[in-house]
Amino acid sequence: MTERVYNFSPGPAVLPLPVLEQAQRDLLSLPGVGASVMEISHRSKAFDAILTDAQALIRQLLGVPDNYRLVFMQGGAHLQFTLVAQNFLRGTGRTAEYVLTGSWGNAAFKEAQKEGSARAIWDGKQHNYSHLPAFNELKISADAAYLHMTSNETIQGVQFKGEPDTGTVPLVCDSSSDFLSRPIDVRRYGLIYACAQKNAGIAGVTAVLIRDDLLERVPKNLSASLDYANFAKTDSRPNTPPCFAIYILMLVCRWLRDEIGGLEKMAALNTQKAKLLYDVVDSSGGFYRPHARPDCRSLMNVTFRLPSEELEAEFVKDAAQLKLTELKGHRSVGGIRASIYNAMPRAGVEALAQFMGDFAQRKG
Ligand SMILES: *Cc1c(COP(=O)(O)O)cnc(C)c1O
Numbered sequence: 001m002t003e004r005v006y007n008f009s010p011g012p013a014v015l016p017l018p019v020l021e022q023a024q025r026d027l028l029s030l031p032g033v034g035a036s037v038m039e040i041s042h043r044s045k046a047f048d049a050i051l052t053d054a055q056a057l058i059r060q061l062l063g064v065p066d067n068y069r070l071v072f073m074q075g076g077a078h079l080q081f082t083l084v085a086q087n088f089l090r091g092t093g094r095t096a097e098y099v100l101t102g103s104w105g106n107a108a109f110k111e112a113q114k115e116g117s118a119r120a121i122w123d124g125k126q127h128n129y130s131h132l133p134a135f136n137e138l139k140i141s142a143d144a145a146y147l148h149m150t151s152n153e154t155i156q157g158v159q160f161k162g163e164p165d166t167g168t169v170p171l172v173c174d175s176s177s178d179f180l181s182r183p184i185d186v187r188r189y190g191l192i193y194a195c196a197q198k199n200a201g202i203a204g205v206t207a208v209l210i211r212d213d214l215l216e217r218v219p220k221n222l223s224a225s226l227d228y229a230n231f232a233k234t235d236s237r238p239n240t241p242p243c244f245a246i247y248i249l250m251l252v253c254r255w256l257r258d259e260i261g262g263l264e265k266m267a268a269l270n271t272q273k274a275k276l277l278y279d280v281v282d283s284s285g286g287f288y289r290p291h292a293r294p295d296c297r298s299l300m301n302v303t304f305r306l307p308s309e310e311l312e313a314e315f316v317k318d319a320a321q322l323k324l325t326e327l328k329g330h331r332s333v334g335g336i337r338a339s340i341y342n343a344m345p346r347a348g349v350e351a352l353a354q355f356m357g358d359f360a361q362r363k364g
Contacts (some may be wrong), residue, residue, distance in 0.1 A: 006348035009326035010154055010301060010339040011177065014199040018259060019251040019343075037247045042240050044313035050247050051236065058207060061263050064186050067212045071231040072205050072246055077176045079207060080193040081108040084148065084172050085318035086114035087218045087228050088191075094145040096123045097169075099138065101160075102153025103332060104174055112148070119302040121147075131293035135164040146170040146190060152178035154198065155330040157303030157337065158296040163188050170214055178300050179207065180256060181342055185223040190214050196245060199300065199341045201252050204245035247293075256342070273340050273349040274299040277325055280356045287364040288356065291333055305335035312336060315359055324352050 007014045027036055033046045040046055055070050064070065073079065089096045090111060096116065098109040102124040112118035121140065123131045140147050147166045152159040154177040163171060163185075170190025179194030187191070191210045197203040210228055218229040230238050260266050278297060281288040281304050291303035306312045312335055316328050329337040340349055 003323070005323040005325045006344070006351060007325050008338045008340065008344070008348075008352070010198070010330070010337060012203055013199070013339055013341050014343045015202070016252065016255045016259070016343040019248065019255050021055035022251050023248060038244050040243070042237060042243050047243055049248050050243075051241075054178070054250035054253060057250065057257060058180070061180060061253060061256055062184065062186055063208075068186060069210050069212065069215065069232040071208050071210070071228065072236040072241055072249075073208055073231060073243055074204060074206065075199075076112075076203065076206060077104070077174055077193060077195040078107070078237070080174070080195075080208065081111035083226055083228065084108070084146070084191065084193075085112040085118070086222060086226055088214065089116040089118065089145045090170075091219055092116065092145050092217075094143060095119055095141065096145040097140060097147045099147065099274075100124060100129075101132050101148045101150055101158055102156040104153055104155070104176070105148070105150040105329070108148055108150070108174060110316055116145075117249065128291075129153060129158060130291055131296045132160055138164050140164070140166055140169055141166050142167065142169065144169045146172045148172045148174070150174045150273060152176075152181075152298050152300050154301050154339075155249055155303075155337075156291060156293045156333055157298040157301040159298035159300065170211070177341075178298075180253070180263065180266070181270055181300060183263040194247050196252075198339075199343075201249035205249055207249070211336065223268070252343075260342075269346065270299045270340070270342065273344065273346055274302060276346075276349050276353045277302045277338060277340070277356070280353050280360075284356075285361045285364065287360040289335075300339060300341055301335055302338040302340060303329060303335065305329075309334070311363055314363075318359060319355055320351070321356055322351065324348070324355060327352075 023347055096112050096118040098120050100106055100120045147169050151173050172191045173189055175192050175194040177198040193208045195206045209247050215229045224230050224238055281290050289305045319327050327336050329335040
């Protein structure tokens with residue numbers, strides 16, 4: 001078998017090795033079943049157990065209160081951009097407010113505008129999304145349909161440390177790239193969505209946490225496949241769900257609980273990993289130029305530039321020879337992006353930090 005690399009891909013991204021090994025062991029037959037999760041009914045006892053387990057683990061890890069429903073949907077975070085607006089904006093006569101902190105917030109905003117009135121109450125465009133607003137800068141209207149934020153902007157590498165107090169306005173959050181990376185206070189949110197392929201599993205499933213009372217606001221005439229209330233009512237199975245993706249999500253959550261020891265521990269590890277890279281950036285005498293302002297730096301996606309595009313290309317090429325891969329930044333920011341999600345082992349980050357130090361010394 002080809003040796004595994006340290007894969008810094010922004011998504012789909014690295015998975016914990018024990019999860020892949022477990023999936024490999026179960027690939028031909030789930031224990032006691034005689035068939036794989038890909039080959040059994042989504043209404044079978046065996047799949048029921050997997051779905052229930054995944055839900056219970058996420059609830060336990062995040063401390064989800066009883067008045068929240070957890071559903072699994074398809075269509076990625078992109079479909080959530082649309083669904084949030086269809087379920088909670090369309091036909092309300094209200095305005096949805098968006099905090100634009102990078103590419104993904106903008107993408108969500110664009111979809112909302114197709115469904116109704118939406119406006120940006122903060123937009124970091126003029127400084128190329130290098131920093132975030134302070135929460136007291138956000139002037140949220142008391143009658144807004146909801147406030148939408150992106151907890152971690154995967155492309156720019158800026159991450160909120162908490163969440164604004166939105167009062168009675170439901171806070172909707174795209175947590176796709178930092179879901180399960182740290183503890184959060186779920187009670188401050190109306191709805192949280194996260195596609196799984198960054199930090200929680202593989203493409204095909206999106207976890208959505210919705211506060212009960214919001215389900216009553218869902219218009220009655222929505223298509224059944226686009227209706228949050230219907231997903232809650234049918235326990236994520238209005239039709240065939242992505243069984244394999246839910247199974248992997250369940251294994252990732254088990255790994256978080258049993259091998260990592262929960263989200264406090266995970267957050268501590270993530271903080272240490274990110275510090276290894278930012279320390280090299282900060283001590284490089286300006287060779288590495290961080291994209292994000294220091295107080296807004298992401299613990300998940302570390303973004304920086306080098307003195308020239310030629311050096312950036314060389315950096316990516318030399319790193320790959322050391323089996324440090326997928327480091328090229330997104331075209332809108334340029335430079336380098338090291339995505340160091342939960343499953344990226346500390347050893348991988350250490351190897352990258354070492355390489356960065358050596359490279360700066362050689363070329364600086
Ligand atoms: C990757 C990502 C998305 C897009 O996810 P899809 O599943 O491809 O639709 C949206 N928001 C954030 C924050 C992301 O990181």
